[in-house]
Amino acid sequence: MSPRPARLPRAFWIIWSALLISKAGGFVVIIMTLYLTAQRGLTESRAGLIVGLFGIGGAAGVLVGGVCADRIGRKPTMVASAGVSAVALATLGQLTDPVWIAVFVAVFGFANAAFGPAGIAAMADVLRPEDRDRAFNLMFWAINLGMGAASLLAGFLAQFSYSLLFWLDAGTALLAGVLILLAVPETLRHKRSGAEPVHRGRFVDVWRDGVYMTFVSLVFLQSFVWAQAQTTLPLAMTRDGLSESDYGVVLAIGSAMIIGGQLIVPKLTTRFSKATALAMALAFFAAGFGAVGLVAGFTGYVVCAVIWTIGNMMAAPPNATVIADLSPDGMRGRYQGVFSLTHSAAAFAAPAIGGFTFQFLGDGHWAVIFAVGVLAAAGHLLAGPARERATKRRAREASVLIDQSEKVTA
Structure with missing residues (x-):
């Protein structure tokens, strides 16, 4: 038990x-x-x-x-x-x-x-x-x-x-x-205890953290793929003769899946390393969005939405955990801020690039999105070992900070 x-x-x-x-x-x-x-x-x-x-x-x-x-x-x-x-x-x-x-x-x-x-x-x-x-x-x-x-x-x-x-x-x-x-x-530990923070970093220190910025770059690719649901997907469905309400139903199905099934996700993913779980999630993203180029009817779009939503459900918890694991205690807000920028950047890049590729490549656009998802999945597997080492290093630094706080409050 x-x-x-x-x-x-x-x-x-x-x-x-x-x-x-x-x-x-x-x-x-x-x-x-x-x-x-x-x-x-x-x-x-x-x-x-x-x-x-x-x-x-x-x-x-x-x-x-x-x-x-x-x-x-x-x-x-x-x-x-x-x-x-x-x-x-x-x-x-x-x-x-x-x-x-x-x-x-x-x-x-x-x-x-x-x-x-x-x-x-x-x-x-x-x-x-x-x-x-x-x-x-x-x-x-x-x-x-x-x-x-x-x-x-x-x-x-x-x-x-x-x-x-x-x-x-x-x-x-x-x-x-x-x-x-x-x-x-x-x-915030040093504000609560009065101890001096171990890290007095700047934003430039976040940009110089190679392990973290590699992770952020991979999250940007994930966000770019995910943003297709709000940008090029409605164009594809309209081209296939489907209505705005059909598009709304497809998105609603994804939301319903998250609300109904998200709480069981940790039981399925915690047996894997963060890198493996994120790679699996990106594989689902790639498969779901890549398959859009192969379908034409409403049922096919629903199947695609189910596949990419599974990826979305799998990716969210480890993404947030990796940020917490890699960020120093006194710079956690800035690390989170840089991570959040990936969504803004993807929200700009997805329609700008996706609109161009969809117009000139047609269904070939979805092959490009599939390739981006596969690239991100492979990137997580390759970056995983360095990320695990950095996580252990941050944990040791956090224990030092806790010891300092306890000495101040003793």
């Missing part, structure tokens, strides 16, 4: 709850384009430019949020992020001038993204290394559960009042911030 898993720390569950609350109330991002065109009378192109500012603000937010999490502390960064998000959302719902709407969309994107590096760094601070896979899997499940709930409610509530959506989103952001303010202690 296997031993019962250890109970996860209270601070983890509070941050987990705050994430679930904020994601479940995350209506505005979902309906923003429709709101700008239907309620504010903007053209689709102008609305697209404004919504794009959310991503630009987010790219800056993950970097600044990472620095603040390491220098000021995890807790004040999370609380400030939630508070600014609430103010920006409440203000956005009242604005009519497109210029000011654009400004506050960027501010909201910045504040919303700044929460992530601090939140995940705080979780990593309080989790034992052996509990990280299970805990980050629960985090990924909560995020998807919240986003699924927001997707279902946003369209329904928008029929009654767009203004209500802005107020509800602001309210959930504020609630998440208050929950962290009242119930989460500061988790």
